[in-house]
Structures are given as C-alpha cells and as structure tokens.
Amino acid sequence: MIAAFRARSRRSLNVNVFCHQPATGDVSLQSAWLELLRAHFERHGAKPPAELKEIYRSFVADDAMLEALLVEKPRVVSFHFGVPSAERIKALREANIVLLASATNLVEALAAQKAGVHAVVAQGYEAGGHRGVFDADAVDDCLGTLALTRVLVRELAVPVIAAGGIMDGAGIAAALRLGAAAAQLGTAFIACPESAADVGYRKALLSDAAHHTVMTRAISGRPARCLRNRFTDLGAAVSRGQIPAYPIAYDAGKALNAAAKAAGEPGYGAQWAGQGAPLARALPAADLVRRLADELREHE
Numbered sequence: 001m002i003a004a005f006r007a008r009s010r011r012s013l014n015v016n017v018f019c020h021q022p023a024t025g026d027v028s029l030q031s032a033w034l035e036l037l038r039a040h041f042e043r044h045g046a047k048p049p050a051e052l053k054e055i056y057r058s059f060v061a062d063d064a065m066l067e068a069l070l071v072e073k074p075r076v077v078s079f080h081f082g083v084p085s086a087e088r089i090k091a092l093r094e095a096n097i098v099l100l101a102s103a104t105n106l107v108e109a110l111a112a113q114k115a116g117v118h119a120v121v122a123q124g125y126e127a128g129g130h131r132g133v134f135d136a137d138a139v140d141d142c143l144g145t146l147a148l149t150r151v152l153v154r155e156l157a158v159p160v161i162a163a164g165g166i167m168d169g170a171g172i173a174a175a176l177r178l179g180a181a182a183a184q185l186g187t188a189f190i191a192c193p194e195s196a197a198d199v200g201y202r203k204a205l206l207s208d209a210a211h212h213t214v215m216t217r218a219i220s221g222r223p224a225r226c227l228r229n230r231f232t233d234l235g236a237a238v239s240r241g242q243i244p245a246y247p248i249a250y251d252a253g254k255a256l257n258a259a260a261k262a263a264g265e266p267g268y269g270a271q272w273a274g275q276g277a278p279l280a281r282a283l284p285a286a287d288l289v290r291r292l293a294d295e296l297r298e299h300e
C-alpha cells in the first residue's frame with residue numbers, strides 16, 4: 001500500500017497501526033458465538049465458518065511491520081488502541097517519523113505523551129469507527145470531544161488534535177478555538193468517491209439512517225460507532241461476555257457481512273460513522289478539503 005501510494009504521490013503519508021493487546025483465543029466462546037450467528041448466516045443461504053482466526057496482528061507483536069516502517073519512513077505513523085513499547089517508539093523517532101496516538105481519556109493521553117508521541121488525538125465518544133480505548137474491558141467514561149479536548153489541552157505539553165463529530169469548517173474552527181492544534185475528520189470522507197465504502201454503506205449514510213449511530217462491539221470485538229443496522233441490533237441483544245476478543249470476532253463479522261451481501265442484504269456491514277454523519281457530503285476528496293478550508297476561513 002505504501003508503494004502504491006508513493007507511485008501516485010510525493011506528498012506526506014500517514015501510516016496508521018493498531019496497537020491492541022494480542023487476542024487470546026477462547027475456542028468454546030468462539031464456537032458459542034458462531035452458533036449464535038448461525039441463524040443469521042442461514043437466513044442468507046450460508047453457514048458460519050468452522051473456526052475463527054486472529055485476522056490482524058497487532059503492531060506491538062509484529063517485528064516485520066516495524067522493519068517495513070523503518071525502511072519506508074512515512075512522514076507520520078499513528079497508533080490506535082494503545083502505544084507500542086519504548087524501544088519501538090525510540091526506533092521510529094530516530095527515523096525522523098512524526099508519531100501520533102489516539103486517546104479517549106486523560107490517563108491514556110498521559111501514557112501516550114510519556115511514551116514519546118509528538119501529538120495526541122483526543123477521540124471523543126461521538127467519533128465514527130473503532131474507539132481508541134487502550135483496554136476494551138475497562139470502564140469507559142464516554143467523554144465527548146469538547147470536554148476531552150479541553151482537558152487534554154490543559155493537561156498535556158504536546159499538541160492535541162481533536163477528533164469526533166467534526167464534519168465542516170465550523171466544526172474545525174470550534175476545535176481550534178478549544179485549543180486543539182488541528183482537527184481530524186473521518187466520517188466526513190466516507191461518501192467521497194475515493195473511499196472504499198460500498199453502495200449499501202453510502203446509501204445508508206446519505207439517508208435518514210445517518211441520524212442513528214450506535215456503539216457496538218458485536219462486529220469486531222471492540223467498541224466501534226456504526227450506523228444502526230442489522231448487526232448493531234444483533235449486538236444490542238447480546239452481552240459483552242458472549243463476544244470473542246478483537247480481531248477474532250471481526251473474522252465472523254466479515255464472513256457474515258459477505259454472506260448477507262451476496263444475498264442482497266447490506267445491513268450487516270461495518271458501516272462505521274460518527275454522530276456527525278447527517279452532515280456528510282458526497283464530494284471528491286480534494287474538493288471536500290478545499291471546501292473545508294474555505295469554510296474554516298469563514299469561521300475564523
């Protein structure tokens with residue numbers, strides 16, 4: 001992916017790596033989860049997979065990934081779900097790579113700062129996609145972007161980047177006024193033609209469904225904000241102890257989505273979206289960035 005990017009652009013590249021604690025497989029829990037999903041597979045003419053795998057390796061346990069980053073030297077490397085060891089951070093810093101980490105509360109933000117990142121992303125509860133919590137089983141205070149950004153701006157020495165629910169220039173201006181050095185937007189770009197979102201996801205995002213997002217762990221095994229759909233409804237009816245760990249549950253989630261989609265049902269997708277989803281615009285990414293810059297100037 002880095003090579004494909006570089007073949008098309010000489011501009012800065014941010015590579016994002018997941019730093020979750022590697023999953024410990026629990027075979028009986030996984031079998032029970034697949035049994036629970038069986039009816040959903042069968043409704044779409046499919047069967048659940050016989051077993052589940054750890055489909056993504058964590059950066060904290062992947063030396064080849066570190067080697068690749070040290071060779072390729074992207075301008076920025078960002079961490080989600082935690083921060084890697086001091087040795088890994090030191091190696092990346094010595095390669096002159098700018099390091100960012102997501103944090104959802106002050107304790108995580110201080111840990112990221114202490115580990116040596118150059119800036120912290122304050123990810124509020126509004127944010128679309130996976131919540132960057134370091135420990136998915138810890139109590140979550142569900143801090144919103146506004147309060148979290150203010151707390152981190154006051155307590156951290158490194159710059160804070162606000163993320164969660166920011167969809168336009170007015171939102172970016174508000175984040176900067178809170179003391180953030182920058183704003184990070186995710187949901188705002190899903191409807192861009194360049195994104196990998198499929199037709200069902202785009203249709204849902206641009207419909208009234210955008211007004212309803214849910215935090216669910218049923219799709220991947222970690223909490224993530226998603227458009228309310230058949231999978232989030234399924235998740236609302238199970239307890240968290242029934243769901244295998246990330247990313248093992250995601251293996252089942254992806255298989256169920258593929259089976260349902262093949263049968264014409266788009267409602268089992270990982271349709272990640274933040275609470276700002278109704279403000280999404282289907283513009284080419286470059287046009288959207290120009291629009292955001294114009295709107296920001298209007299609000300400065």
Ligand SMILES: Cc1cc2nc3c(=O)[nH]c(=O)nc-3n(C[C@H](O)[C@H](O)[C@H](O)COP(=O)(O)O)c2cc1C
Nearest residue numbers: 080123127128129163164165166185186187272274
């Ligand atoms: C479709 C989608 C995919 C995402 N994937 C990632 C990811 O791979 N890594 C990551 O660190 N954050 C990911 N995020 C979270 C974003 O980094 C960011 O925290 C979030 O999009 C900000 O909130 P917003 O969606 O309301 O703009 C994703 C968000 C969305 C909406």
